[in-house]
Amino acid sequence: MNHAQAATQFIKDEARTDWHDKALWFVRYKRDIQTKKVPEWEQLRELASQIKANVLSELDSYLIQFEENALKNGVHVHWAKDAHEHNDIILNILKAKGVRKMVKSKSMLTEECHLNPYLIQNGIDVIDTDLGERIIQLRDETPSHIVLPAIHLKKEDVGETFYKYLGSEKGASDPKYLTEVARGHLREQFLTADAALTGVNFAVAETGGFVVCTNEGNADLGAHLAPIHIASMGMEKLIPRQSDLGVFLRLLARNATGQPITTYSSHFLKPNNGQEMHIVIVDNGRSEQLGREDFRKSLYCIRCGACMNTCPVYRRSGGHSYSYTVPGPIGSILSPGIDLKKHSSMPFASTLCGSCTDVCPVKIDIHHQLYKWRQIIAKEGDFPLSKKIMMKVMGFMLSHPKFYRFAGKMARTALPIMPRFMLYNNLNAWGKEREIPQAPKQSFREWYLKNRE
Amino acid sequence: MSSKSYILERVKQNKPMLSVLPVVPMFERKDDVSLISLFKENLEFVGGRLIELNSKEELNGQISEIYPDLKIIASTLNVEAANLDLNSIIDPHALKGIDLTIIQGDFGVAENGAIWIPANTISHRVLPFITQHLVIILDKTQLVCNMHQAYQKLDIHKADGFGVFLSGPSKTADIEQSLVIGAHGSRSLVVFLV
Incomplete structure (x- = not known):
């Protein structure tokens, strides 16, 4: 199913679509309030962008430096070239220690690698502990947003899920009550887990440490209680200096949810006494993306999700309409590099309005990249036939002014007198769900020639 | 070839030309805003509460007034109400029943209400997360912008x-x-500024 088809399903429930749209726009609004409180906001974006540019240009040496320092800190470092190797490394760590239950905080990388099903198949009980992640895990769904994984659900849906799996009261849907139920359930999991997995928001080359940001405290409850802490890290998460965290922590939460900082910004450097700490550095297509000049800036991303909250298409089509783990504008420039055919409709799920680029905290030129992917997809020929023909016709018409003027005249004459069935049918996507605008009597050119020449 | 060499080799081949690492300024504020009031504003925005004390002696009275019903109280400081000996606990799982924890914060950040808590000051890393309620004592001279x-x-x-x-x-x-305070970590935070 392509994006447009999936979005058609999503918008069938009009009230829910409206709610989704407004809820995300409110997050954007809260972001704006916080960002305006920082006078140097634009300078911070520029600095963040420059730091990330430097990281990519020296990524190999930063990776080596990071590993050296992490090893000195007593941390085990693993390298995974793809998702399969990442999953295997983790399974082996868990198996070696006889782990049966692992708690996990939010990590888009493990979603990308499909770690959960792999571990579960191999007999490990994996419990997602971020509230939103736990909700969708119980429902056997995937996150529809990278920061707000359950934003596609209403509280009644969550109430039903908790009633079914966690024994909450039937029909209860008060968020406070439901959160309390989850708190009780997940405390039990934290206290009985043999291992904890977290993501990595930032890894610092000069110290070998890494930072994990959460609001719920779930990453810390997992990591400090379990005897094994595994951190999965995309290799682009590196930053050179600890002081660079000053830039990124000022940007991340303000831009993501409109908070001045996340509740917990946890700095892990060494394992706890008697604990094992592992870091898995993952490539999985990133080194290839690094080689694509037009698209390598997508690796600057710090996963704040602001491009989704602001995107008029994302807000009205929902994260599940996108074929890749990371939805929305940023997902649409990451995914074609991973599987061009599978994700060929994603770069088209945009109006190219540029709002994503405007809110990006690290200044990724998202809408330019969307446009560039479109050109590649068009060249590769992965277009539906009707679009292919239309593009040819339009291309011819727009490069032949006389024909263009003739066609315009024809349309202005024909549109008002054409019977409805000829205009509003499957061939004309512009006539779906809306009325075609009334054709003007004269073209702009005609008006100009008459009035200005 | 190991995955490490494979990855590093590919990165070396594919990375762009050198881009200079920028110098990050300190962004000192030019106005004479009070760090305490800015810290208070942000702490309240994130759901915390700030109480200014004239001296450390007032702490014990405040604790028994604000938390009259809490049973198990742990502290890394010398607080009367504390009744759990943190030094006797080796396995952090044994901290699960703590109702209230009182710790010292290293310093606070005015722009976001954050307080730096290094592990060497809290006896167990999980302590400020596993407790039901949290109190942090902060020296009012220890605020940065x-x-x-x-x-x-x-x-x-x-x-x-x-x-x-x-x-x-x-x-x-x-x-x-819907914002709900009290997810997995502490359900409340009071900061005493001394």
Whole structure:
């Protein structure tokens, strides 16, 4: 199913679509309030962008430096070239220690690698502990947003899920009550887990440490209680200096949810006494993306999700309409590099309005990249036939002014007198769900020639 | 070839031309805003509460007034109400029943209400997370304006391997974007500024 088809399903429930749209726009609004409180906001974006540019240009040496320092800190470092190797490394760590239950905080990388099903198949009980992640895990769904994984659900849906799996009261849907139920359930999991997995928001080359940001405290409850802490890290998460965290922590939460900082910004450097700490550095297509000049800036991303909250298409089509783990504008420039055919409709799920680029905290030129992917997809020929023909016709018409003027005249004459069935049918996507605008009597050119020449 | 050499080789081949690492300024504020009032404003915004004390002696009275019913109280400081000996606990799982924890914060950050808590000051890393309620004592001279100054001030190598910027009680908005205070970590946070 392509994006447009999936979005058609999503918008069938009009009230829910409206709610989704407004809820995300409110997050954007809260972001704006916080960002305006920082006078140097634009300078911070520029600095963040420059730091990330430097990281990519020296990524190999930063990776080596990071590993050296992490090893000195007593941390085990693993390298995974793809998702399969990442999953295997983790399974082996868990198996070696006889782990049966692992708690996990939010990590888009493990979603990308499909770690959960792999571990579960191999007999490990994996419990997602971020509230939103736990909700969708119980429902056997995937996150529809990278920061707000359950934003596609209403509280009644969550109430039903908790009633079914966690024994909450039937029909209860008060968020406070439901959160309390989850708190009780997940405390039990934290206290009985043999291992904890977290993501990595930032890894610092000069110290070998890494930072994990959460609001719920779930990453810390997992990591400090379990005897094994595994951190999965995309290799682009590196930053050179600890002081660079000053830039990124000022940007991340303000831009993501409109908070001045996340509740917990946890700095892990060494394992706890008697604990094992592992870091898995993952490539999985990133080194290839690094080689694509037009698209390598997508690796600057710090996963704040602001491009989704602001995107008029994302807000009205929902994260599940996108074929890749990371939805929305940023997902649409990451995914074609991973599987061009599978994700060929994603770069088209945009109006190219540029709002994503405007809110990006690290200044990724998202809408330019969307446009560039479109050109590649068009060249590769992965277009539906009707679009292919239309593009040819339009291309011819727009490069032949006389024909263009003739066609315009024809349309202005024909549109008002054409019977409805000829205009509003499957061939004309512009006539779906809306009325075609009334054709003007004269073209702009005609008006100009008459009035200005 | 190992995955490490494979990855590093590919990165070397594919990376762009050298881009210079920028110098990050301290962004000192030019206005004479009070750090205490800015800290208070942000702490309250993130769901915490600030109480200014004239002296440390007032602490015991405040604790028994605000938390008359809490049973198990742990502290790394000399607090009358504390009734759990943290030094006797080896396995952090044994901290699960704590109702209230009182700890010292290293310093606070005015722009976001965050307080730096290095592991060497809290006896167990999980302590400020596993407790039901949290109290942090902060020296009012130990406030910095922003995160750049915060990183200039902190020494991660003295933190005993872990440290956290903690800003407010734990929270979530994962159910319909409704803010709920008290997700998995502490349900409340009171900061006493002395």
